[in-house]
Amino acid sequence: MKIKNSRLDAIRLILSTQEVGSQEELLNELAKEGFKLTQATLSRDLHQLRVVKTVGVKGRYRYVLTRPQQYRHEGASGEMRPVVSPQESVGYQSIKFSGNIAVIHTRPSYASTLAYHIDGCDFPEIIGTIAGDDTVLLVMSEDATKGAVLRALRTIIPNI
Amino acid sequence: MKIKNSRLDAIRLILSTQEVGSQEELLNELAKEGFKLTQATLSRDLHQLRVVKTVGVKGRYRYVLTRPQQYRHEGASGEMRPVVSPQESVGYQSIKFSGNIAVIHTRPSYASTLAYHIDGCDFPEIIGTIAGDDTVLLVMSEDATKGAVLRALRTIIPNI
DNA sequence: AATATTATTGCATATTTTTACTTTTTGTAG
DNA sequence: CTACAAAAAGTAAAAATATGCAATAATATT
Numbered sequence: 001m002k003i004k005n006s007r008l009d010a011i012r013l014i015l016s017t018q019e020v021g022s023q024e025e026l027l028n029e030l031a032k033e034g035f036k037l038t039q040a041t042l043s044r045d046l047h048q049l050r051v052v053k054t055v056g057v058k059g060r061y062r063y064v065l066t067r068p069q070q071y072r073h074e075g076a077s078g079e080m081r082p083v084v085s086p087q088e089s090v091g092y093q094s095i096k097f098s099g100n101i102a103v104i105h106t107r108p109s110y111a112s113t114l115a116y117h118i119d120g121c122d123f124p125e126i127i128g129t130i131a132g133d134d135t136v137l138l139v140m141s142e143d144a145t146k147g148a149v150l151r152a153l154r155t156i157i158p159n160i
Numbered sequence: 161m162k163i164k165n166s167r168l169d170a171i172r173l174i175l176s177t178q179e180v181g182s183q184e185e186l187l188n189e190l191a192k193e194g195f196k197l198t199q200a201t202l203s204r205d206l207h208q209l210r211v212v213k214t215v216g217v218k219g220r221y222r223y224v225l226t227r228p229q230q231y232r233h234e235g236a237s238g239e240m241r242p243v244v245s246p247q248e249s250v251g252y253q254s255i256k257f258s259g260n261i262a263v264i265h266t267r268p269s270y271a272s273t274l275a276y277h278i279d280g281c282d283f284p285e286i287i288g289t290i291a292g293d294d295t296v297l298l299v300m301s302e303d304a305t306k307g308a309v310l311r312a313l314r315t316i317i318p319n320i
Numbered sequence: 321a322a323t324a325t326t327a328t329t330g331c332a333t334a335t336t337t338t339t340a341c342t343t344t345t346t347g348t349a350g
Numbered sequence: 351c352t353a354c355a356a357a358a359a360g361t362a363a364a365a366a367t368a369t370g371c372a373a374t375a376a377t378a379t380t
Contacts, residue, residue: 004328022366038330043368047219052212053367054226059207061338066214100259115292124216127256128263130292137290139297142258143218164358182336201359203337213337221368 004045007035011045012065019056020063066122092157097146104136111136114156123152167195168205172225176255177306179216180223225254251294252317257306264296271296274316283312 010033011026020026023042030037037045049065056062091110096103106114115131118138125144130137140149170193171186180186183202190197209225216222251270256263266274275291278298285304290297300309313320 024366039367040331040369041329043366044329047215047368050215052214054212055207055210100261112292119295124214127258128265128295128297130290130295130297137297139258139261139263141256143216184336198360199337200339200361203339204359207338 007037008045008049010035011049011051015051015063015065019060021056021061023063026063095150095153097149100140100142100144102138102140102146102149104138106134106136108134110134117156118153121152121156123149125149125152163195164205167197168209170195171205171209171211173310175211175223175225177257177310179220181216181221183223186223252320253294255310255313255320257309260300260302262298262300262306262309264298266294266296268294270294277316278313281312281316283309285309285312 007030010030014020014026014029014033018029020029023039023046027037027039027042030042046063051063052066053061053063091106091114093105093107095105104111104114111131111134115129115136118126118129118136125141125148127139127141129139138149167190170190174180174186174189174193178189180189183199183206187197187199187202190202206223211223212226213221213223251266251274253265253267255265264271264274271291271294275289275296278286278289278296285301285308286298287301288299298309310320
């Protein structure tokens with residue numbers, strides 16, 4: 001959906017530039033940009049974007065983006081691809097799962113950089129990582145599936 | 161006051177060990193611990209703790225702690241100071257469990273010190289640790305519970 | 321192209337969360 | 351101990367948010 005995607009972008013933009021305390025408010029901002037939708041749809045959008053309502057500086061509630069949203073662009077064949085610098089993914093070599101643990105092999109010395117990126121994304125599917133020189137040990141959430149973890153990692157390592 | 165503080169602690173403990181999707185649910189958990197309060201009060205507690213409602217792994221809503229709050233008290237000049245000495249809190253920031261693994265996040269560079277302390281205690285609930293820069297990966301004994309591990313760790317990290 | 325499948329949305333409503341107001345509890349100073 | 355002030359908690363109602371269902375639009379399949 002073209003409309004939905006640009007609307008999600010608009011939401012990201014608004015939330016990262018101004019303080020929004022309720023969905024109603026956000027709805028108004030979106031209206032100014034020409035987006036016409038109901039609160040119900042907005043609720044679903046926010047759910048999908050994993051936006052959270054926190055407590056701002058003056059004790060006011062505020063909606064904020066959580067994980068760093070990856071900007072994407074349209075690939076040659078029309079599909080959407082993450083925009084990731086090659087440096088970030090070159091190190092990756094393989095991933096294997098066992099129970100709630102995944103082991104990622106990288107090129108020598110790339111492990112800690114990769115782990116750093118993974119940690120930074122705060123994926124709910126991943127509770128933490130430890131890096132050696134060419135190995136990242138990754139602990140999955142109890143209820144996460146391999147698929148979910150792979151999907152999360154794909155935002156960092158497109159060709160995983 | 162006394163009651164409120166221990167209740168806030170209980171909330172922190174519950175939220176860091178189990179998935180809670182609504183205030184109603186959390187209220188039940190608190191009741192199990194002997195805390196009797198209304199949902200309105202809980203809403204205020206959560207606001208004060210800056211707890212946020214996010215979207216968990218399976219798309220379900222979930223309440224989570226944001227930044228682990230530092231315990232503070234009023235200093236001589238009226239400003240607020242952390243109560244625990246850096247040594248005591250050893251950079252601790254958060255702990256998460258998955259299966260027989262716990263992942264402890266610390267401030268940068270604190271992980272190995274913390275792991276060293278944990279290892280030194282020879283807790284029967286913990287068979288070993290590995291530390292990165294800001295992450296300690298902890299392997300639990302087969303028969304240890306999350307609660308038992310937390311209780312053990314509390315001797316090192318009072319405000320865990 | 322026609323049909324089946326899936327995704328998106330609005331509407332209405334249920335659920336959840338916040339808040340204004342009041343009462344109770346707690347701490348403090350006389 | 352009593353009175354006062356401040357903090358905490360309950361009550362009830364408002365506000366905000368989530369969701370089941372049905373309609374519609376987009377996408378895929380034959």
